[in-house]
Amino acid sequence: MSINWFKYSSPATFYPLAGKMIPFFGWLTAILMAGGLYWGFFETPDRLSDQKEYYRIIYIHVGAAWMSMWLYIMMAAWALAGLVLQTRLSFMIAKAIAPTGAIATFLALWTGAFWGETSWGTWWDWDPRMTSELILLFLYMGYMALQSAIDDPRRADRAAALLALVGLVCVPIIFWSINCPDPNECAALHQTSNPGGGNMEPNILIAMLVTALAFWMYSFVAILMRVRNIILERERHTTWVKELLEKNK
Amino acid sequence: MSAISDFFYAGGYGFYLWASYGAAIFLMVGELIAARQQHRTILKRLSRMARMNAAEEDE
Numbered sequence: 001m002s003i004n005w006f007k008y009s010s011p012a013t014f015y016p017l018a019g020k021m022i023p024f025f026g027w028l029t030a031i032l033m034a035g036g037l038y039w040g041f042f043e044t045p046d047r048l049s050d051q052k053e054y055y056r057i058i059y060i061h062v063g064a065a066w067m068s069m070w071l072y073i074m075m076a077a078w079a080l081a082g083l084v085l086q087t088r089l090s091f092m093i094a095k096a097i098a099p100t101g102a103i104a105t106f107l108a109l110w111t112g113a114f115w116g117e118t119s120w121g122t123w124w125d126w127d128p129r130m131t132s133e134l135i136l137l138f139l140y141m142g143y144m145a146l147q148s149a150i151d152d153p154r155r156a157d158r159a160a161a162l163l164a165l166v167g168l169v170c171v172p173i174i175f176w177s178i179n180c181p182d183p184n185e186c187a188a189l190h191q192t193s194n195p196g197g198g199n200m201e202p203n204i205l206i207a208m209l210v211t212a213l214a215f216w217m218y219s220f221v222a223i224l225m226r227v228r229n230i231i232l233e234r235e236r237h238t239t240w241v242k243e244l245l246e247k248n249k
Numbered sequence: 250m251s252a253i254s255d256f257f258y259a260g261g262y263g264f265y266l267w268a269s270y271g272a273a274i275f276l277m278v279g280e281l282i283a284a285r286q287q288h289r290t291i292l293k294r295l296s297r298m299a300r301m302n303a304a305e306e307d308e
Contacts, residue, residue, distance in 0.1 A: 041256075
């Protein structure tokens with residue numbers, strides 16, 4: 001089966017498609033979040049090695065932190081696609097990703113502060129991981145500020161896309177800030193992350209992965225809703241939007 | 250203590266745990282509500298503009 005992907009790169013065809021995908025991802029989010037949190041709270045021990053019940057912040061913290069980086073990569077990728085392929089929809093998707101990415105970044109920092117206060121005894125430290133994550137938040141905010149500061153959407157898209165691409169260097173820095181090859185070079189307070197789970201209790205690991213997946217599905221919901229709004233705003237003078245309004249009467 | 254208050258007490262760490270979960274629920278649910286609200290506002294405004302244009306053409 002061959003799908004004509006370029007057909008879906010037109011805002012007029014993507015708008016109804018996005019509308020159909022939202023409930024699908026919405027239900028996936030609800031099921032995964034409910035299942036993951038149930039498992040994480042009721043089928044797991046009250047301790048994670050030396051950490052007590054506050055470790056359950058992990059079910060938000062990890063999902064939010066992963067999404068903060070992944071969404072930035074996706075935002076930059078769509079911005080690049082917009083610059084190279086000159087497709088309007090690519091820029092709209094990039095623009096729609098930014099607020100969700102900023103929220104994920106903020107939540108990673110916020111939950112990290114509460115977790116840090118309990119397990120390290122400090123809300124904040126200028127440790128490489130936290131500092132680079134804070135810079136990521138500023139990059140998202142800078143992207144949004146630049147978008148809204150320029151009136152002409154075409155120029156705003158291009159300027160913001162450049163910012164997103166330059167800021168992309170931040171993502172590997174966040175990753176390597178705790179996963180560097182030589183542990184002596186990581187002067188980090190933050191624990192290393194082990195994608196295989198390391199010695200984590202299997203039930204905690206399962207709940208963490210399921211909730212992280214729920215965060216991903218949630219991002220689709222929020223971004224698709226926002227991209228539909230952006231499409232309507234920008235395509236309001238086209239006949240297909242006018243026909244849509246006629247039908248909605 | 251009952252099972253429910255035990256759950257929220259979380260071994261004395263309830264404040265840290267629920268401050269984290271509270272912020273996540275507030276921001277994520279809020280984001281969806283805001284997007285939905287914005288969608289309605291845009292549709293209303295565009296419909297009004299379309300009606301105004303139609304009225305002008307009729308004159």
